[in-house]
Amino acid sequence: MNHGAAGPLAWTVKVLTLFPEMFPGPLGHSLAGKALENGVWALESVDIRSFARDKHRSVDDTPFGGGAGMVMRPDVLDAALTATAGPPGTPGRGRAIYLSPRGRVLSQELVKELAATPVVTLLCGRYEGVDERVLDAHGLEEVSLGDFVLSGGEPAALCLIDAVVRLLPGVMGNVETAGEESFERGLLEYPHYTRPAVWTDGQGVERSVPDILLSGHHEKVRAWRLAEAERITQARRPDLWDRYAAGKTAEGQVVGKRGRRRGPKPE
Numbered sequence: 202m203n204h205g206a207a208g209p210l211a212w213t214v215k216v217l218t219l220f221p222e223m224f225p226g227p228l229g230h231s232l233a234g235k236a237l238e239n240g241v242w243a244l245e246s247v248d249i250r251s252f253a254r255d256k257h258r259s260v261d262d263t264p265f266g267g268g269a270g271m272v273m274r275p276d277v278l279d280a281a282l283t284a285t286a287g288p289p290g291t292p293g294r295g296r297a298i299y300l301s302p303r304g305r306v307l308s309q310e311l312v313k314e315l316a317a318t319p320v321v322t323l324l325c326g327r328y329e330g331v332d333e334r335v336l337d338a339h340g341l342e343e344v345s346l347g348d349f350v351l352s353g354g355e356p357a358a359l360c361l362i363d364a365v366v367r368l369l370p371g372v373m374g375n376v377e378t379a380g381e382e383s384f385e386r387g388l389l390e391y392p393h394y395t396r397p398a399v400w401t402d403g404q405g406v407e408r409s410v411p412d413i414l415l416s417g418h419h420e421k422v423r424a425w426r427l428a429e430a431e432r433i434t435q436a437r438r439p440d441l442w443d444r445y446a447a448g449k450t451a452e453g454q455v456v457g458k459r460g461r462r463r464g465p466k467p468e
């Protein structure tokens with residue numbers, strides 16, 4: 202099923218799933234929903250079951266070697282993937298990804314790469330996953346949402362698409378905010394505050410906003426925010442901090458030294 206009136210430069214995502222009705226789901230609302238309506242991106246959800254050929258329309262079978270659960274059949278998935286690619290001369294299936302806990306963990310860098318890729322195809326697994334041979338035959342990349350197990354690839358696909366769509370031109374009202382967010386500079390984000398400047402919590406404690414944010418000194422505010430981002434990253438994510446201090450991105454590419462000012466003294 203197709204959603205959205207694709208503009209000429211629309212970022213296109215094709216989702217292969219046993220549950221096409223789960224899409225666009227939450228992505229039909231708010232910023233992503235508006236962008237879908239406006240043709241900034243386009244969604245094609247492909248029902249894997251429609252490629253089943255036997256009379257029971259079965260898409261899965263028991264695992265060779267025994268064990269619990271069911272495995273998605275390679276012949277059915279192959280037919281779905283081949284049809285999704287379309288005939289020669291069409292945009293094809295672009296970068297094809299199987300959402301899987303064994304994959305490379307999704308990062309903001311990968312999200313940016315995908316936002317710059319015109320067509321992305323996502324295969325959502327169910328049950329114990331898919332027959333390994335179809336991954337090899339189609340050269341599917343595996344991408345994971347994190348070190349935990351979901352019951353299906355659909356929630357992972359929704360998260361991935363959400364992260365990409367918000368980077369597409371025109372989707373976020375305030376383009377500037379994107380550059381300061383968590384992970385953009387290899388740091389977690391600084392804390393945010395809004396009105397009222399003094400807020401009394403449920404225990405009667407008065408909680409004020411840090412004075413510097415009310416000072417109107419833009420340079421000092423910037424310095425305070427960077428210092429807070431560095432403090433929080435160092436405390437919560439030593440893995441990110443080490444890379445940041447070494448001048449590397451979250452995925453390890455060298456981008457030049459940063460963060461030495463407040464970092465631990467070199468030994």
Ligand code: SAH
Nearest residue numbers: 300301302326330345346350351353354357
């Ligand atoms: N037996 C598999 C888990 C299968 S879970 C294993 O132990 O590795 C069923 C489906 O959910 C998978 O095929 C995959 O598409 C999806 N899935 C589960 N966890 C995921 C994760 N962390 N990231 C992305 N997709 C995931």
